[in-house]
Amino acid sequence: MAEDLTITRTGTKEEQYQSLIPQIEALLFGETDLIANLANVCAALKEQFGWFWVGFYLVKGDELVLGPFQGPVACTRIKKGKGVCGASWAQAETLVVPDVDQFPGHIACASASKSEIVLPLYQQQNIIGVLDVDSEYLAHFDEIDAKYLQQIVNLLDA
Template identity: 80%
Template structure:
């Protein structure tokens, strides 16, 4: 297990992901506690990218329940199909939202959040949760984020 991250910020976003992913693999390697791994993934992403909020919601029955995260306090429970997280869960796909105020039914857990990306997290071909990342800037997330964050959430089931 790695004990520290090597954060590099003066490179492209894609290079930052390429540098971070092996470090996340090392962080979670050999640890079978899912909560510990999700907590470290959240912390690593927050440290590298300085996003407003990054964390996981976990499927519990018919709701997503707040899991490990980094950032301000958040909504505790989200129904399937509600908000960006619930929509990502229901549609089983990554959602990139350039302006959360334009997303129908957006749940404003924090008024400072302006854009968002949410990815479903799979285990044994079932959605077990979502990775939710918020930015205080409009149009902050793109296909590069979607590609590399998918690689990261795929590590959870590895």
């Protein structure tokens, strides 16, 4: 298991992801506890990119419940189909939202959040949660983020 990350903020965003992903693989290798793995993924992403908020919501019945995260306090429960996280879960797809104020039904957990990307988290072909990343900048996320965050989320599918 890796104990330290080598953070590189030089190069393109794509190069930063390419440097980070093998390190995340090393963090996850041999660890079977989902919560521990989610926590380390959050910390690695927050360290590398310095985003406003990075975290997981986990499916509990008909709600997403706050799981491991890095950043300011957050909404604790989100109904299926509500907000960006609930919509990503209900639609089983990645959502990239350039301006959260323009997203119908957006749940404002923090007024500083301006853009967001949410990806479903699968285990054995069932959605068990979502990865939610918020930025204090408009249009901060794009297809590069979607591509590489999907690779990271796929590492968690055991």
